[in-house]
Amino acid sequence: MNNYKKIILDNGIPLYLYQDTSMKQVFMNYIVKYGFSGEFFKFNLDGKDYDVGAGYAHYLEHLLLESSSYGDLTNYFSRKGYENNAYTKKDFTAYYFYGTKDIKESIKKLIEAIDKPRFTFEDVEKSRHSIIDECRMYENDYPAMLTHLTEKNLFGDVELHDDSLLFLGTTETEKKISIENLKICYDAFYTDQNKVLVIGGNLDEKEVVNYLNSIYKNIAEHKSRVILPKYDYSSIRNKSERLYKKDVNDLYGFGIKTKIPDGIDIKDAYYFSKLLFKLTYSTIAGYGLCDHSEALHMEKVDNYLYFVNSVVTRNFIDYYNCFLIGMNRKNLTEEDFIALKKMFLSERIRQLDDKYNQLLAFGDHMNYTEDYSDIDYFNNLSYDKFKEVMNALDFSDYVRTKLTDSSNQDRKLVKVKKVEKYPVNIIFTSN
Numbered sequence: 023m024n025n026y027k028k029i030i031l032d033n034g035i036p037l038y039l040y041q042d043t044s045m046k047q048v049f050m051n052y053i054v055k056y057g058f059s060g061e062f063f064k065f066n067l068d069g070k071d072y073d074v075g076a077g078y079a080h081y082l083e084h085l086l087l088e089s090s091s092y093g094d095l096t097n098y099f100s101r102k103g104y105e106n107n108a109y110t111k112k113d114f115t116a117y118y119f120y121g122t123k124d125i126k127e128s129i130k131k132l133i134e135a136i137d138k139p140r141f142t143f144e145d146v147e148k149s150r151h152s153i154i155d156e157c158r159m160y161e162n163d164y165p166a167m168l169t170h171l172t173e174k175n176l177f178g179d180v181e182l183h184d185d186s187l188l189f190l191g192t193t194e195t196e197k198k199i200s201i202e203n204l205k206i207c208y209d210a211f212y213t214d215q216n217k218v219l220v221i222g223g224n225l226d227e228k229e230v231v232n233y234l235n236s237i238y239k240n241i242a243e244h245k246s247r248v249i250l251p252k253y254d255y256s257s258i259r260n261k262s263e264r265l266y267k268k269d270v271n272d273l274y275g276f277g278i279k280t281k282i283p284d285g286i287d288i289k290d291a292y293y294f295s296k297l298l299f300k301l302t303y304s305t306i307a308g309y310g311l312c313d314h315s316e317a318l319h320m321e322k323v324d325n326y327l328y329f330v331n332s333v334v335t336r337n338f339i340d341y342y343n344c345f346l347i348g349m350n351r352k353n354l355t356e357e358d359f360i361a362l363k364k365m366f367l368s369e370r371i372r373q374l375d376d377k378y379n380q381l382l383a384f385g386d387h388m389n390y391t392e393d394y395s396d397i398d399y400f401n402n403l404s405y406d407k408f409k410e411v412m413n414a415l416d417f418s419d420y421v422r423t424k425l426t427d428s429s430n431q432d433r434k435l436v437k438v439k440k441v442e443k444y445p446v447n448i449i450f451t452s453n
Contacts, residue, residue: 026394032235034214040222048223049120049378050129052136053385056211057113058189060181066249067210076184076191078207080110081199084153089145090135114385120378130237137241146201157193164270165332168425171265172277172330175421178259213246220384255324261421266428274338275423278349279328280415289391290411295327297362302348311341322389342422349417356405363400370396
């Protein structure tokens with residue numbers, strides 16, 4: 023998508039405007055850089071320390087949208103015939119809609135719902151019931167719990183998830199969320215510096231910018247006053263760990279991380295790591311080591327990229343070794359590199375057919391790059407540049423986790439043996 027334009031509004035909030043004359047609907051996504059990660063649990067606001075625990079980012083998502091001064095905006099947008107929703111991820115919360123009529127009015131209402139909230143006891147209690155029901159849905163999501171345990175072990179100095187291993191917390195912790203702490207978390211993280219607007223459609227740039235500035239003129243400035251703790255992201259808590267639950271099938275998790283070295287652009291590290299991860303995973307599948315993939319994702323914490331894969335496999339010892347060797351190998355030839363480029367370009371071209379999905383996914387890519395010209399980027403990418411970045415990345419920090427039946431008497435962690443059949447320590451070679 024090459025039509026993005028970054029514009030800084032009068033209050034400092036960045037607008038990413040995507041202009042396309044072929045779009046029949048207008049899309050808006052209001053992103054706040056505050057999510058369910060444990061990095062947000064502890065903070066200092068105006069000189070006072072807080073430790074709020076899990077669930078506050080998601081609770082605010084419900085509260086702001088469902089109890090605005092305009093009422094429940096989800097219902098309002100639905101009556102207009104919009105596609106609309108909100109969701110909370112690890113490091114951001116997003117509120118979005120796309121539709122065809124009354125767009126200016128809807129933009130104003132969504133901004134004011136987020137930036138001019140009302141906090142009443144009645145509204146907080148009304149949201150609590152729906153959130154507790156949502157918590158119950160996740161309390162038996164064991165693959166997600168295994169993934170979160172893997173993430174915790176990769177970063178030993180920070181609790182990326184609380185002990186429940188659930189991003190919402192539990193039904194019991196949700197019952198204890200208070201209106202006072204909701205106000206504090208809003209004040210700490212819903213600042214102008216943490217907000218991003220994404221708007222797409224057949225729009226006039228000057229008209230959009232003038233209209234947004236006129237809205238924000240009537241909204242008080244919200245400066246950041248929060249101080250977050252400093253964590254050591256290089257540490258690993260446990261190299262191996264098992265999670266015991268009753269009456270579950272065995273499920274294995276694997277996590278691996280790499281520090282982005284000084285002098286390496288985060289965009290290069292992100293894309294090249296993603297390419298290597300895809301190649302490694304396809305190699306594992308080719309050896310028949312993966313029966314079924316439950317979860318496969320890539321994230322960023324501080325200046326580290328990490329991958330987590332939860333998998334059902336009959337041979338997890340060979341699986342781990344193949345993954346480790348695949349992620350650390352330096353034997354990609356120029357022919358391999360060209361094949362990877364073609365694979366990635368074909369995927370991006372296919373994805374561009376769904377413009378709204380690309381706009382919606384904007385938040386997922388904020389940490390990696392503001393350059394959304396992926397096709398141009400890969401077309402111009404050289405093999406020498408690829409080698410330079412790949413040789414700078416080190417994927418030697420990894421953890422293994424296993425979810426297993428608590429009635430299983432074999433509680434010894436299985437030691438991973440070296441698998442000789444996979445090649446290691448092969449340097450780059452040119453064709």
